[in-house]
Amino acid sequence: MEGNGKPPVLVVLQLSGGNDFMNTVVPYTNPAYHDARPLVRVKEEEALAIDDTLAFHPSAAPLKDLYDRGTVAVVQGVGYPNSSRSHFRAMDIMHTCEPVALGTEGWVGRAIRELDPKKENVLTGVNLGRGLPRAMSVPGVPVTSVGNLDSYGLLTGISEERQREEALDTFKSMYSPAIGSGPVMEYLAQTGMDVLTGADQLKAAPATYESDVEYAGNAIAGSLRDVARVHTAGLGTRIFYVQHGGYDTHANEMPDHPVLLSDLSGAIMDFMQDLRDHDASDEVAILVFTEFGRRMRDNGTGTDHGSGGGAFVIGDRVAGGLYAEYPPLAPEQWLNGEDLRHTYDFRGLYSTVLEQWLSLEAAPIVNGQFEQIRPFVEAA
């Protein structure tokens, strides 16, 4: 992807728990939707219309604004055959692109390996938040995972500088890689050394960042602000990973889901503004995904696990609009009589981003050839 001459950067934003896509991009004029969702739905008059058939949830107004600016690609009906209804299996599948067997390598980790085959930069892939996602985990591929950007760094409690240096030297020898010490010890060694290297470089991020954007106080806003801090420090990160949890709306969806959508879309709006202020928006694309959609019918106060979700690709170089097909809503079309049918394979979406944005060969990363969409602005 040609942009402003800077290498393209991907932000993967995971919505954990199974976002109710149908209540995010709402088929607000379709009677089948209102029939299936008597209690857990967006009313026609409240929906933020995109066209005659689809509308954003009113709490996703910032996302609608970005959509109107032409920077949001809505990817409809994302899923895969025989969708798993288990959160954990489903998330594993989304992370490893292995719907049948058990995958051991994450797709983002594989992409990082291709982007930095000589392991020259431990910050090529950065996870911001607690817990390294399976998607980033590939044995032997260094990634940096930062729980708290402001306190990242080893043995910082030893205040006397010479003594700290001495202790860090010992740490280095204790963590030097040993062949044949077993996968856990090798992993610990690699992680320890990566922290040493990464922490040195990451110090620059909080130190240099200045911004007029005031992010909200919620978790996803904090994570995206951290992405902005690291990205604008120019440390060579090509893939960022952040997570936003709480989407498992079996109950109380009417009060809870709007808060999630409002936090999420507000954070994305602020993040994009922050990037633009730093002249750093052209090289960034955000991929928003979730492990599955939810059941066609509501259960009274929420929705149970389903299939056929949806995703977003967002950025100033994105050609906004609707991609793939909205799952058919007529009851006779429902999968197993109760689910949204997926219309587009998630591996096609990953392939799209990998090939058209990051210029990587997708097939070995997603385990096969899948149909791509064209959500990016063609280079002039």
Place this chain on the structure above:
Amino acid sequence: MADGRIALTAHLLRRAGFGATREELEEAAARDYEAVVEDLLHPERFPEVDEDVMGRYFGWDITTLGAAPWLYRMANTRRPLQEKMALFWHHVFATAYSKSEHPVTLNRQIDTFRRVGMSDLPTILLELSRDPAMIFWLDNNENHRGEPNENYGRELLELFSMGVGNYTEQDLKMAARAFTGWTFTQPIPLYPHGHYQSSFVYDPEAHDDSEKSFLGETGRLTGEDIIDIIARQPATPRFIARHLYNFFVADEPQVPAWSVEPPRDPDAIDAMTAAYFESGFEMRSVLRVLFNSDSFKNARHRKVKSPAELVTGILKLVGTHRFPQPGFEAYAEATKMMGQELLNPPTVEGWHTGKEWIDGGTLNERVNFAVNEVAPDKPGVQSFIAGLTSGKTSLPPDEMVERSLDLAGPVAVGKETRAGLTRFAETSGGLSFATEEESSLSTAKAARMLQLVVASREYQLA
């Protein structure tokens, strides 16, 4: 041999409890191993932690979210396995504060695990199904006749008892219907901060009393029937045994892999399964087989410590756990930064354990926490230093390394760690307590040595 006993006993007390001080360790190592196991299996032989003391010093009571008090209990209990089993069930039946924001019911849930955690599985599952925190967490209060909510039924089968692949989607729907009407006495009031206790209630109006088929049995099945049927399935003890193995013995892959990947040690799973059926589904009997097995005894350092284990282990090492002190909440914050916020697991799957406890961010937190806690003025560090020299006025570098590794665990280390520590000991020229000046210098060096030991890779392993 004496050293072997110390190492084996330390292993048992780390796994079946939260570690031990050196004195506790030496006392237990002098006893018969199986007798120590029996004491662990019978918490009623020992007094409970004095809750009044906790309340007096900290104002901790049932309305405070119990992560810090729980860590205090873990570090001080004389019933370590009871507490460890409560943590085990919290890992398996992961219920989070994030949804209910209601400490009272969550604290009560952990109390229930303490009370029934080693009893028979049907009792445990029944208590779980009637637990208000669980009912709210998995929406069973929204599970009504004609409008079933599958959340609890699904996770009961998938995560709490049998594991994927041992039942059909149809079985799952039937299980959900059998638990319709299982709810609690009043909606949990989130605001204003109403600390009302809630209790289980069965609402016959909401219960679906129609005929259901579940795992081949048909009738007007109730929730009790479902639990009864689950407990008799061979898949159930195998699933629970694998959880026990992963928690107490050696790291397994994460739960979603279990339907595909065979267990690391199938014989261990078979032995626990047999004990389960022979004892009438009793966890205590399963644990007895587990802790007395060679498979357990030989599994030293084959698990990554959970953050709760790391923090309580360090507290015992530095000896500050005994004194209720202001700021104990910081230890709850520490486990959270290491990826384990007690009473608030990320999802109903609980925490990913083993190697997945470790990434750059969490390793950074673990190492810095351990190093910062090891300060020369702490009682455990002082007795460590006294133990290093055991009355002698000097200690050469190689002995300094050996003694430190022994007193800190014992910790068995690989050659890189040994090389790093030895180089440090040699650079500092060993320890000497001949003069006052040398003494103060050597105290600092010894404390630094202990800091380096707890910063090592090997110290991350249980």
